[in-house]
Amino acid sequence: MKDSKKQYIRGEINKTGQSSSVGLIIRQKEPNNLETPFDQVDSFLTPMELFYIRSHFPTPKLELASYQLHVDGAVRNPLSLSYNELRDMPSETRVATLECAGNSRVFLIPQAEGAQWELGAVGNAEWTGVPLGALLERAGIEEHACEVVFEGADRGTPKELPIPPGPISYARSLPRDKAMQQEVLIAYQMNGHDLPQDHGYPVRAIVPGHYGMASVKWLTRIYTVREPFRGYWQTSDYGYWDYLDGKPVRRALAEMKLKSEIARPRVYETLAPNQAHTVFGAAWAGETEVTEVAVSIDGGQTWAQAEFLDPIQRHAWRRWKFDWLTPKKPGQYILLARAKDANGNVQPDQHDQNYGSYVINHPLPIEVFVDDLGRPGR
Template structure:
């Protein structure tokens, strides 16, 4: 191992959950080696040679696609950020159970594939279709039951028919890596990563609400600790930002230091990022770069500090829908959707 290069931070091994070292990555396209890994079960066993994708259910013309069929259809490539719904879970107060992700359950790259809409149109959806269920080959027992489940999620028909919801087969110009969903995975821009089902096994159109456990038990905001009152589904990413440099608890000298990071949203575009170097008493708007529709944006600020001491640095993003990163995150007992103002502390000597 080359110790001069960053590597993943392990959160669990069975199943494998690993975090991107986001603070040490300068590129906006994340390599396979450093793309975060989020799994509910062990990796599935499947082979390229026997792979077929059924599209069935509430349709007039069920389909069975080979990979060659899919790859011959009109395709598109999109740079998309994928964020685990549990990203930054470790920062919630009071603490919540689950993988204690810090800032690195987020990555992005270029995904190429066929719009899901194309496959659904070939199957001729019947009137009254409500949702599209996408099932993966990953399967196992949940911790809350002895039953065996495959990982499956549904999309509302409108989101499934969005022109940029993809059945992807390439990542960064090559086949999707096995650990990230080879040979096919769903890519749902602007939604948290749980919607982008890996190792797609089957697509089923239904005329009722899907009630699988990864839809109705997990990936639900429960605002109360001891009851399900007020529960709402996890869907669109919240507006968010992360400080990449300096590192939390870093020791600096007086002089000029670059503060930089990323910001992203599930609605519209990031239009403003502000930072504070005095614990939020005053805010300064910073420079933004690369305003792409589905990717994070880079931001930076040159901080001139003349006085020694300890400083709390904050970052706060605003999107084009007027959504602003919250002073206090929306607490929920499963720890999803953390988007509190990001903060680090540094010491200047």
């Protein structure tokens, strides 16, 4: 762990200068649901110990010695790989931002059910593993297989209606086209270290560009199916209402939507008037690229361009900053950040109700105070 601390040491943007003792925010104690304190984000890669944890059931404890990854279903040669056999296959290392589909839920009015994530159910890490496509080719995926199902070892009785009968394992499917893309990994490392227990040890899926629920942890089985898999976590939960010929139809969440977040200042922070202040944040775009971030310091009336700190790298976030001269006039100000993608799309003004308590990607208002409080300045 010494190496990891060294590797992901905080950069110049860090306001506090603290390099340790920052932990996660508890959103749920059991199962483990913990959030990154987003105001602490500095580095391009989120340190492992700061990366948000999203679990549906108690963390399963898998043993390396007995671990087997099954690849079967609509394949010609079903596989069963030990952990070492998996690690012996050619691997790739990729950076990918994972965001929980419910990130920023706490901003919804009226309040929605579910974990009250603020800004930190998102992180950017480097993942190492075997491309899923290589496994599927080795197993001889059948021509008519249209989806690939990931199944985890975590198991329990879920709560969203309609509820399936009896306890079930966490499982999600991926369309074949996406599954065969080079970026989809069966990963065993995160930021150069073996996966921690809460991040899916020993093996998890990583689906760059998709919301976090697609990156199934504690992966024990991959199977291909000849019809779309309408499992619990793509119908009752993590489903949304799309339209087919004008009528609502239930679909499974998949690609992350374009989004920017302000990390600093944080909500209700008090800033000195007429001072240089750096607004800092990050933006990501699912299957496309973030090309622009604009910041408003007057609640959306006027906008100014932010400056990127990271280059475009598909599936990874881009940190940005905006040098702000705080107003002379004390008062309450609403900061917003709004991203634009390579296709010319910008974030929507409002939350789209079709997504329920998911996909909260409108610009999130960060209220701050400007007041000198008798201080000599900062």
